[in-house]
Amino acid sequence: MEDKPHIEIRGIKAKLYDLFLFIGTLGFYNKLIKTVISDLKLLPGEKILDMGTGTGSNALRMLKKINGKGEIVGIEIGKEMKKQFEKKARKNREMKLVDMRIEEPLPFENEFTRVFISFVIHGFPQEKRVSILKNGFKALKPGGKIHIFDWGEFNLSNCGLFLKFFFNHLECPEAKDFIARDFKKILLKIGFENLEEKLFAKQKIRLLTGIKPANSVYPT
Numbered sequence: 001m002e003d004k005p006h007i008e009i010r011g012i013k014a015k016l017y018d019l020f021l022f023i024g025t026l027g028f029y030n031k032l033i034k035t036v037i038s039d040l041k042l043l044p045g046e047k048i049l050d051m052g053t054g055t056g057s058n059a060l061r062m063l064k065k066i067n068g069k070g071e072i073v074g075i076e077i078g079k080e081m082k083k084q085f086e087k088k089a090r091k092n093r094e095m096k097l098v099d100m101r102i103e104e105p106l107p108f109e110n111e112f113t114r115v116f117i118s119f120v121i122h123g124f125p126q127e128k129r130v131s132i133l134k135n136g137f138k139a140l141k142p143g144g145k146i147h148i149f150d151w152g153e154f155n156l157s158n159c160g161l162f163l164k165f166f167f168n169h170l171e172c173p174e175a176k177d178f179i180a181r182d183f184k185k186i187l188l189k190i191g192f193e194n195l196e197e198k199l200f201a202k203q204k205i206r207l208l209t210g211i212k213p214a215n216s217v218y219p220t
Contacts, residue, residue: 032200033118036149036207037061039198040114044069049112049139051075051102051132052120056085059095062116068094073112075102103128108139115140118149122178129178133190140212146192151179152199152206163204183208191216 037058042048042065050059053074063072073096076082082097089095100106102117103124115136121129136146156167156176167176184195192210199206 032205033058033149034061035200036118036198037065039207040065040116040147042066042114046070046113047111048072048114048116049075049108049136051115051117051136053085053097054078054081056088056095056097058116058118059085060088060092063092063094068092070094071096073098075100075106077101102135103131106135106139108135110139110141112139113141113144115144115146116149117147120150121148122150122175123172124174126177126181130186130190133187137190137192137212137216142212142214142216144212146187146210146212148183148208150205150208151175152197152204153182154179154204159204 040062042062044067046066047070048059048062048066050056050062050072053059053076056074056076059072059074063070066072071094074085075098076085077099082099085095085097089097102120117132117136121132124132133146140146156164156179184197187195187208187210191212193213194211196209197206
């Protein structure tokens with residue numbers, strides 16, 4: 001049996017993922033991700049690695065920010081997700097798809113100016129999260145940035161009933177572990193520096209950014 005993260009979505013949910021996400025969040029996610037991608041301050045000519053790219057919707061948003069003058073490489077294994085990405089990529093040659101698992105060794109080294117991970121990493125066990133972040137570090141050029149858009153760090157017991165219900169009954173099991181982890185410390189240990197965070201949704205969601213320093217060594 002395949003040992004897949006709980007975050008992976010297949011079947012009808014994957015085929016209609018963007019629509020379900022829009023309806024399920026009452027349009028909130030779409031508005032928020034537009035703000036987040038704008039906050040990245042992307043520049044024409046950037047080469048971006050989108051880890052766990054899904055349908056490619058965020059890749060397409062980032063492509064527009066770099067004015068089609070660069071490249072977005074999305075990593076995805078979901079059959080239905082890949083089909084939707086490939087459909088978008090037919091009209092946008094700067095979008096490329098790689099069929100690999102983001103937690104396994106990747107063939108990229110010192111290639112990208114940015115690594116973007118949006119609401120994916122929290123669905124993995126901790127040791128695989130670290131592998132994903134190390135892959136991101138290796139893939140970045142010195143001076144490149146990693147951007148993790150996901151749940152922030154907070155105590156669920158201090159939250160309201162709705163959020164408790166969401167985490168207990170709707171979110172994947174690994175999410176509770178994720179929000180209890182100090183990912184700033186984890187990123188620093190891997191080798192990132194100059195960490196910054198921007199908080200959203202009453203400080204429950206955040207954009208966490210780190211920079212790969214010059215003269216860096218791939219972490220073992």
